[in-house]
Amino acid sequence: MSEHYPALLVILPLLASFFISAAGWFRPVLCFPFTVAGLAGSLLVSLGLLGDVMSGGPVSYRFAGWDPPWGIYYRVDHLNALVLAVVSVVGFINLLAARSSVEKEFPEKAGPFYTLYVLFMTGLLGMVVTGDAFNLYVLLEIAAITGYALIALGKGRAPLSSLHYIFMGTIGASFYLLGVGYLYIVTGSLNMEDIARLLPPLYESKVVTAAFVILMVGVWLKMGFFPLHAWLPNAYTHAPSPVSSLVAPLMTKVMVYVMIRMVVTVFTLDFAFTFLGLNDAVVWLAVVAIVMGSLLALSEKDVKRMLTYIVVAEVGYMVGGFWLGNSAGFTGAVLHILNDALMTLCLFLAVGNIVHVKGNSRMESLPGLFRTMPWTMAALVVGALSIIGVPPTCGFFSKWYLLLGALEAGHYGFLAALLFSSLVSVVLFFRIFEVGYFEPLGGSHGSAHGDDEHVVREAPLGMLVPLWITALGLILVGLYTGEIVGRVIRHAVPAMML
Amino acid sequence: MEDILRLIIEKYNYWIYITLMMIGLYAIIAKNNLVKKIVGMNILQTAVILFFVSIGVKRGATVPIIEHAHDGAHHAIRAAEYINPLPHVLMLTAIVVSVATLGVALVIAIKTYQRFLTLEEDEILKQIREP
Numbered sequence: 001m002s003e004h005y006p007a008l009l010v011i012l013p014l015l016a017s018f019f020i021s022a023a024g025w026f027r028p029v030l031c032f033p034f035t036v037a038g039l040a041g042s043l044l045v046s047l048g049l050l051g052d053v054m055s056g057g058p059v060s061y062r063f064a065g066w067d068p069p070w071g072i073y074y075r076v077d078h079l080n081a082l083v084l085a086v087v088s089v090v091g092f093i094n095l096l097a098a099r100s101s102v103e104k105e106f107p108e109k110a111g112p113f114y115t116l117y118v119l120f121m122t123g124l125l126g127m128v129v130t131g132d133a134f135n136l137y138v139l140l141e142i143a144a145i146t147g148y149a150l151i152a153l154g155k156g157r158a159p160l161s162s163l164h165y166i167f168m169g170t171i172g173a174s175f176y177l178l179g180v181g182y183l184y185i186v187t188g189s190l191n192m193e194d195i196a197r198l199l200p201p202l203y204e205s206k207v208v209t210a211a212f213v214i215l216m217v218g219v220w221l222k223m224g225f226f227p228l229h230a231w232l233p234n235a236y237t238h239a240p241s242p243v244s245s246l247v248a249p250l251m252t253k254v255m256v257y258v259m260i261r262m263v264v265t266v267f268t269l270d271f272a273f274t275f276l277g278l279n280d281a282v283v284w285l286a287v288v289a290i291v292m293g294s295l296l297a298l299s300e301k302d303v304k305r306m307l308t309y310i311v312v313a314e315v316g317y318m319v320g321g322f323w324l325g326n327s328a329g330f331t332g333a334v335l336h337i338l339n340d341a342l343m344t345l346c347l348f349l350a351v352g353n354i355v356h357v358k359g360n361s362r363m364e365s366l367p368g369l370f371r372t373m374p375w376t377m378a379a380l381v382v383g384a385l386s387i388i389g390v391p392p393t394c395g396f397f398s399k400w401y402l403l404l405g406a407l408e409a410g411h412y413g414f415l416a417a418l419l420f421s422s423l424v425s426v427v428l429f430f431r432i433f434e435v436g437y438f439e440p441l442g443g444s445h446g447s448a449h450g451d452d453e454h455v456v457r458e459a460p461l462g463m464l465v466p467l468w469i470t471a472l473g474l475i476l477v478g479l480y481t482g483e484i485v486g487r488v489i490r491h492a493v494p495a496m497m498l
Numbered sequence: 499m500e501d502i503l504r505l506i507i508e509k510y511n512y513w514i515y516i517t518l519m520m521i522g523l524y525a526i527i528a529k530n531n532l533v534k535k536i537v538g539m540n541i542l543q544t545a546v547i548l549f550f551v552s553i554g555v556k557r558g559a560t561v562p563i564i565e566h567a568h569d570g571a572h573h574a575i576r577a578a579e580y581i582n583p584l585p586h587v588l589m590l591t592a593i594v595v596s597v598a599t600l601g602v603a604l605v606i607a608i609k610t611y612q613r614f615l616t617l618e619e620d621e622i623l624k625q626i627r628e629p
Contacts, residue, residue, distance in 0.1 A: 141595045159610040
């Protein structure tokens with residue numbers, strides 16, 4: 001059984017999608033249990049895989065017994081075992097929270113929603129687990145197409161934002177495919193490890209350089225790396241809340257993983273760092289991403305939209321940390337994939353609760369919220385402290401590793417950008433706390449209900465429990481950072497960086 | 499001059515795909531009508547598909563079907579006589595992906611139209627700014 005884990009990981013949610021869409025037609029009440037069953041299956045499998053990898057080293061899987069360069073080949077090492085666990089945990093927690101908002105916002109579309117949900121998870125898990133460059137493209141498109149449809153479920157201008165995302169996402173995916181095609185021209189292979197084995201004598205070839213640049217631009221477009229981020233804020237803001245708390249934490253992080261996988265496993269660090277020498281330039285791009293993301297977040301009056309710009313800045317953290325090219329930077333970047341997925345999930349779930357009760361997440365609906373929604377706001381505070389980087393929340397530790405990496409590489413620009421962005425986050429979140437805690441409900445719209453501001457009107461328990469699991473997770477991951485780095489991430493650091 | 503001409507003529511398949519790709523990108527970026535943008539997106543995807551198909555082709559080669567393989571499979575196979583089927587097979591999947599993307603994009607364009615009663619982007623943005 002356990003030797004089939006890498007395949008089961010993708011097949012379980014895929015099979016569940018058939019049952020869910022059938023149930024959507026005949027017995028809509030069954031949709032949610034089927035979704036829970038499918039994703040719980042892949043959650044257990046991914047945790048089992050993480051255990052296997054921690055105890056016995058990398059696991060590989062050949063589909064139908066075909067040997068690597070010919071057949072599709074899945075490979076799980078310490079790096080993607082961790083990312084798989086993050087993806088399945090975040091997807092599962094968010095699913096539990098999604099139920100109440102689905103019942104309130106679009107009950108008649110529950111079947112399609114859950115079907116798209118599991119297909120999105122199938123795509124993400126597959127992208128992380130695969131060891132084949134073309135297979136990755138197909139799974140990338142599965143995740144992307146379901147993502148477009150999920151975002152278009154939103155109200156107002158959501159379809160237009162989704163269309164813009166489709167255009168940019170398709171350009172990104174086409175560029176990725178083109179890069180893979182260039183690699184195929186020179187190596188004749190699509191298996192990642194096989195390409196890496198064949199590439200070294202070809203480093204001088206301009207085709208390989210072109211492949212690298214095109215592929216990176218494609219991946220950066222998909223992750224919303226600063227100058228290519230234009231689609232991200234609108235798409236994530238106008239999506240329904242259970243969708244933004246699914247897509248925002250996961251899609252960007254998985255694309256960061258794809259970038260790391262492509263550079264480390266396919267092109268190898270020798271090529272990207274020593275031969276092309278691009279690291280300094282990319283870290284400067286990341287500096288711009290962090291600074292601009294933070295500044296744009298400052299100018300927003302809607303909490304959800306502000307969070308999307310924080311996502312843009314956080315992508316800069318991870319890209320910059322990786323391209324610093326040393327062990328501390330790499331550890332920081334990978335740890336930040338884990339932490340940022342949880343932090344973003346926590347904040348988007350909290351905002352989802354606010355939207356559920358108040359109808360929107362604009363600054364003017366915040367006054368008095370600490371009294372009427374104490375549990376949601378307390379969890380929002382934990383998430384915010386983690387984004388700012390206050391110990392013992394996990395955000396502190398990944399930022400600490402990133403700072404160490406910047407010092408070791410002597411890259412003071414990146415160091416300054418990290419500190420600047422932390423300060424901006426302080427301003428951003430304390431503005432929310434101030435409005436939510438001190439500002440009384442406005443006399444004009446609060447007076448109709450008398451002493452409305454003292455009545456607790458919380459989100460339903462089904463949304464609060466997942467939110468609090470995430471918030472406690474932020475602190476637990478922070479406390480166990482040493483364990484995670486020592487037992488998982490340290491083994492993922494490429495030998496060249498040590 | 500002669501070098502450039504030779505470069506264009508010898509590698510004409512790449513020039514065609516680059517031209518198509520730029521047409522697609524131009525339409526996505528510069529056109530105002532959403533359906534025209536979607537058409538541009540599809541041209542972009544088709545350009546990549548043509549690129550893949552063209553790299554599998556060899557002059558004077560035929561389809562890679564080996565006759566009587568099971569009973570007389572011991573004769574040597576000259577790879578130069580057969581085109582490379584792998585990029586073509588990959589493109590079957592990519593075509594499916596591009597059809598799916600096109601379908602989703604058109605459906606979302608219909609939803610956009612139902613909501614704003616126009617497909618011109620500037621008019622939609624005007625409606626959003628002044629409700």
